[in-house]
Amino acid sequence: MRYLPHTKEEIAAMLQTVGIAHLDDLFAHIPEENRRSAPLNLPEPLTEWELNTHTDSLADRNAAAPEYKVYLGAGSYDHFIPASVGHLLGRGEFSTAYTPYQPEISQGTLQAIYEYQTLVCRLLGMDVANASMYDGASALAEALLMALRITRRSKVAVSRAIHPLYRKVVQTYLTPPGYEIIELPYLENGRTDLSLIKNRDDLAAVAVQSPNFFGCIEDLQSASDTVHKNPKTLLITSFSEPLAYGLLKNPGLLGADIACGEGQSFGIPRSFGGPGLGMFAVKKAYMRKMPGRLIGQTKDIDGQRGFVLTLAAREQHIRREKATSNICSNQGLCATNAVMYMASLGGTGIRELARLNHDKAHYLQSELAKAGFAAPFTSPFFNEFTVRFPADFEKTYNRLISKKIVAGLPLASYYPELANHYLLCATETASREDLDYLVKEVRSCKNQ
Numbered sequence: 001m002r003y004l005p006h007t008k009e010e011i012a013a014m015l016q017t018v019g020i021a022h023l024d025d026l027f028a029h030i031p032e033e034n035r036r037s038a039p040l041n042l043p044e045p046l047t048e049w050e051l052n053t054h055t056d057s058l059a060d061r062n063a064a065a066p067e068y069k070v071y072l073g074a075g076s077y078d079h080f081i082p083a084s085v086g087h088l089l090g091r092g093e094f095s096t097a098y099t100p101y102q103p104e105i106s107q108g109t110l111q112a113i114y115e116y117q118t119l120v121c122r123l124l125g126m127d128v129a130n131a132s133m134y135d136g137a138s139a140l141a142e143a144l145l146m147a148l149r150i151t152r153r154s155k156v157a158v159s160r161a162i163h164p165l166y167r168k169v170v171q172t173y174l175t176p177p178g179y180e181i182i183e184l185p186y187l188e189n190g191r192t193d194l195s196l197i198k199n200r201d202d203l204a205a206v207a208v209q210s211p212n213f214f215g216c217i218e219d220l221q222s223a224s225d226t227v228h229k230n231p232k233t234l235l236i237t238s239f240s241e242p243l244a245y246g247l248l249k250n251p252g253l254l255g256a257d258i259a260c261g262e263g264q265s266f267g268i269p270r271s272f273g274g275p276g277l278g279m280f281a282v283k284k285a286y287m288r289k290m291p292g293r294l295i296g297q298t299k300d301i302d303g304q305r306g307f308v309l310t311l312a313a314r315e316q317h318i319r320r321e322k323a324t325s326n327i328c329s330n331q332g333l334c335a336t337n338a339v340m341y342m343a344s345l346g347g348t349g350i351r352e353l354a355r356l357n358h359d360k361a362h363y364l365q366s367e368l369a370k371a372g373f374a375a376p377f378t379s380p381f382f383n384e385f386t387v388r389f390p391a392d393f394e395k396t397y398n399r400l401i402s403k404k405i406v407a408g409l410p411l412a413s414y415y416p417e418l419a420n421h422y423l424l425c426a427t428e429t430a431s432r433e434d435l436d437y438l439v440k441e442v443r444s445c446k447n448q
Contacts (some may be wrong), residue, residue: 013104031417061305062272063406069434070406071364071382073425074213075136075163075240077265079353080429082344083338085267086224094336110307110445111334113295114225117338119161123245123342123350124259125252126281130292132268132335137166138261140207140238141173143258143280147205147234156205157182159192162210163240164414170207184208188384190216190377194279201230207259209238210251213414215423216377216382217248217362232285234258235262240267242279244382246354247274258282267341268334287311293330357383360426364435368424371443376421384425386411389442396445405438 005433006014017019017398036181046054063070093108100280113131118379120129133139144156158170160183174181182203189358191207202280210218220237227235237251239261245251251259263277282290288311296310345353361383374388387408389396400407408424415421426435 003050006326012074012423015214033238039139043423063304063401063404063428064268064272068404068406069430069438071430071438072406072425073215073427074409074423075165075262075424076270077241077243077264077266077383078270078427078429079243079267081267081269081341084302084344085340088340089333092214098306100316102254106324107307109332109336110295110309112336113330113338114297114307114341116335117295119339119342120279120281122241122347123250124256124257124279124281125250125258126244127284128290128294129250129279129281130290130294131330132263132338133260133280133401134331135161135170135274135276135278136140136238136260136264137259137278139168139262139278139280140166140236143238143260144174144207144234144277146258146282146286147236149234150176150234150286151203151204153232154178155180155182155203155204155206156207157197157200158206159184159185159186159218160188161190161192161214161216161218162207162209162238163213166209166238166240183185184214184230186214188377190214190379191218192223194223198229199228201233203230205232205234205236205258207236209284209383210246210248211384213240213423214377214386215381215425216379217244217381218379220249220251220256222398228255230434236260239382241382243350243354243357246350246352247358248382252281252283257286263287263334263338266338267344268337273330275334277331277338277401354382356428357426360428360430361385361424361437363432364424364430364438365424367439371439373442376418383427384423386418386421388421388424390445393422393445396442397422400441403441405441407442 016431020026069139070078084371094112117129117131117388121127133142143346147156156174156179157261158167158181171181182196184196187193190212197203197206197263206223208218208223224235227229227233234257235255237256242261243265244264260278260280262278268277280290280292294309295308298306300306332354342350354430361381365385365387369375369386375385376388397407411418411421411423
C-alpha cells in the first residue's frame with residue numbers, strides 16, 4: 001500500500017490552489033538549519049519474509065514470558081486470558097468502534113461500556129464508575145484534581161507507598177498549578193504512616209494504595225476513620241492490581257470516596273508496558289464532579305432500552321472554565337477487553353483466581369524465608385512482596401537473567417533506603433515447579 005496516495009496531477013492542483021510552486025515551499029517558514037538537506041540513510045528495502053525474520057530477531061532480545069520466567073509485578077501483571085476474550089474482542093463492532101457520540105449508531109459500544117461501568121462498581125463497591133481513563137497513574141492524578149475541585153482546598157497528602165511512577169504523574173499534574181503535595185512516609189511494617197494527618201484540617205484528599213507498591217495490604221478502614229475525622233477531606237484509594245478485590249474487602253465498603261487504579265490485569269496483555277486501563281469510581285454524591293465520560297441507560301420514544309453518553313462535563317462539550325476535566329477520550333477497547341474478562345470469569349472465578357494468586361505468592365515468600373531471605377515488611381500481602389537479599393545478589397540476579405529468569409524488581413532506584421531489596425510477584429501463571437526452581441537458584445547465591 002502506498003503511503004501517499006495522491007497523483008502528481010493532484011499534488012500540482014493542490015499546490016496551485018494554495019498558491020505555491022513546490023512542496024518544499026510549504027516548509028519555507030522553518031529555518032534552513034532545522035531542515036534536512038539530504039535523504040535519510042536507510043538500508044535497502046526487505047521482502048516481507050526477510051522483514052519478518054528481522055523483526056523476529058529483534059523480538060528475541062526481549063526477556064518476555066512464557067520463554068522467560070518473569071517474577072515482576074510492580075503495576076503490570078501476567079495473567080492467563082480466556083480464549084473467549086480474544087474471540088469477542090475481535091468482532092468488528094468492538095474492534096473498530098471509536099467515540100460513541102452518535103448513540104443511534106453506537107448502541108453496541110455504549111452497552112459494552114455501560115456493562116463495564118456496572119462491573120467496576122461491583123468490584124470496587126462504589127456507586128458510579130466512568131467509562132475508563134488512560135491508565136492507573138492518570139486516574140490517580142485526576143482523582144486528586146477532583147478532590148481539589150470539590151473541597152476548594154490546595155493541599156493533598158499522598159502515601160510514599162504508592163507506585164513511584166504514579167506519584168511522578170501526580171507531580172506533573174499538580175505542581176504547575178501550584179498545589180501542595182504532602183508526602184506520607186511508610187512504616188516499618190510496609191503500611192502508610194497516617195500520623196502526619198491526624199490533626200490537619202486543610203487537606204483536600206489523602207491518597208493511599210492497597211495493595212501498595214511493596215505488595216502490602218493497607219488498613220483502609222483505619223485510613224478512612226483517620227481521614228474522615230475532618231468531614232471535608234476525601235479518601236482516595238489507588239490500586240495497581242484490581243484482582244486483589246476478588247479476595248479483599250473493597251474500597252467502597254471500607255469508606256473510600258474515590259477508588260481508582262490500573263485495570264491491565266483484567267484480560268489486557270502486558271505488551272511491554274501498554275496500553276493500560278484507568279479504572280475510576282466514586283460515591284454518588286461526587287459523580288457530577290467526576291472526570292471523563294459516563295454512559296447512562298435510558299428509554300427511547302418507543303419505550304425501548306437504550307444507552308447514551310451522559311453527564312459529560314468536559315471541555316469538548318461545555319466552556320473550558322466550567323469543565324471537570326480535559327480528558328476527552330477513554331480506553332474504550334481496553335475497557336471492553338476488561339468487561340469481557342470479568343464477565344468470562346464471573347464473581348466466583350475472580351474470587352478463586354484471587355485466592356490462587358494469593359497462595360502462590362505466599363508459598364514463594366515462605367520458601368524464600370526458609371532459605372534465609374528475610375521479608376522486611378510484616379503486613380499481609382496479596383500476590384507480590386518485598387524481600388531482602390545479600391549485598392552481592394546483583395551477580396546472582398544477572399546470572400538468573402542469563403538462565404531466562406527475572407527474579408523481581410530491584411527497589412533501590414525508587415527507594416534508595418531499600419538497597420538490596422527486591423519486589424517479587426507470583427501469579428497463577430507460575431507453577432510450583434517454577435517457584436521451587438527460583439528458590440533453588442536464589443539459595444545457591446549463599447554458597448558462592
